[in-house]
Amino acid sequence: MSYCKKWLPLILIIQMIIPMAVSQFEEFVCSTTGNYTTESLYRADLNGVLRSLSSNMNAGGFYSASVGRANVAALCRGDVQLNQCQGCVNIVSQTILVNCPNQFGAIMWSEFCMVRYSNESFLGRLSTSPARILYIGTNSTSPVRFRAAREELLDDVRARAADGGSLRKAAAGNTTGPDDQGIFTLLQCTPDLSAENCTRCLVEAAGYIQGYINDSTGIRVYTPSCIYRYVNQQFYNITRLQEPLVPASTPPSTAAAPPPGVLSLVPPPPSPGNYSLVEVFKLGI
Structure with a gap:
């Protein structure tokens, strides 16, 4: 399946009820x-x-x-x-091979971690697709003021996350929105990204929700x-x-980061491997 430059309007919206025990959340893409x-030698390298x-x-x-052709x-x-x-x-890392038993590339997210592999190098490269979005079906009662408070908070947290070092690019923060509603956020990038590309990734992730679920009181975007x-409540430590x-x-082996990207809401070129489009899931909470 190939991508086209104007693929955001083609987003497939799938309504699925996720159990309240969100720690059991798992989503994968082959x-x-x-x-x-x-x-094959690729499977042997991947297994190792x-x-x-x-x-x-x-x-x-x-x-x-990277071992042989396997990049993980x-x-x-x-x-x-x-x-x-x-x-x-x-x-x-065990479950992903069960879900994608013989595909050259795959990614799997859970509540606390993500594993990704491909036969093409992706280390140090920015990728915002495939993406999975989860949201709570309750909207803010004062959406305009809610969005303003949320964006002010996210701007601050995004800058701190991007400023992280080579071991961790993550930051959290909170604010009080309209009607005394709390907003708690955690933003994170893979630490092999440059600060500029971490910022770009988080901006593009935020761009996915606009026009679809922009006023929800709880959203996750996984890329x-x-x-x-x-x-609307604290979930992080x-x-x-x-x-x-x-x-x-001995630091982990990573590829050199690419030159800084231009801050933009336009999705970057497809990452290694052709995947399905963005999918959106409704949290049953």
């Missing part, structure tokens, strides 16, 4: 660029990297590697403890390079986010 055999993912996660909850990355939500991160990555999330991170003696 690429359509081709298949391999389970006996996936088996080692959880044990190689750095202090910030990120690891990327894992990212944990910035506020989870390392042992919880490793447990999540261990499960997802391969960044996570955009806010809700701010203490963990404020902990100083100490780099390991």
Whole structure:
């Protein structure tokens, strides 16, 4: 399946009730660029990297590697403890092969981590597709003032997330919107991105919700390079986010970041692998 430049109006809206235990959230996408055999060298390389993912996660909850033709990355939500991160990555790195048993590329998100792989290099490259959006079906009672308060908060948190180092690019914050409604957000990028491309990713993630679910009191946008999330109650561990991170003696292998991108709401060129379009899910809470 190929992309076209004007694909946002073609977004497929799928209404699906997700259980209240949102910690069980899982969503995956398999690429359509081709298949391999389970006996191939690619599968052997992929198996080896996936088996080692959880044990190689750095202090910030990120690891990327290239072995043979297999390029793999894992990212944990910035506020989870390392042992919880490793447990999540261990499960997802096994489950992703069950869901996408012979596709050259795949990505899987869960509540606390993401695992991604491809036979084409993507390390250090910005990618905002495929994307998955979850939202709460309750809208703000004062949408204009709500959006103003939300955007002021997100501008601040986005800048702090992009300013993060090579171990973690994540930040959180909160404000009080109209009618004393709380707004709590956590924004995060894969730390192999430059500050400019982290900003661009989060801006483009925010652009997905405009015109569809812009006034919802809770939204998550999952992309391969960044996570955009806010809700009306605190959901993150701010203490963990404020902990100083100490780099390991041997840092994870990552590709060099590309030159800074231009800040824009226009989606970038398709990432390695052809995937389905954006899908939107309604949270049953």
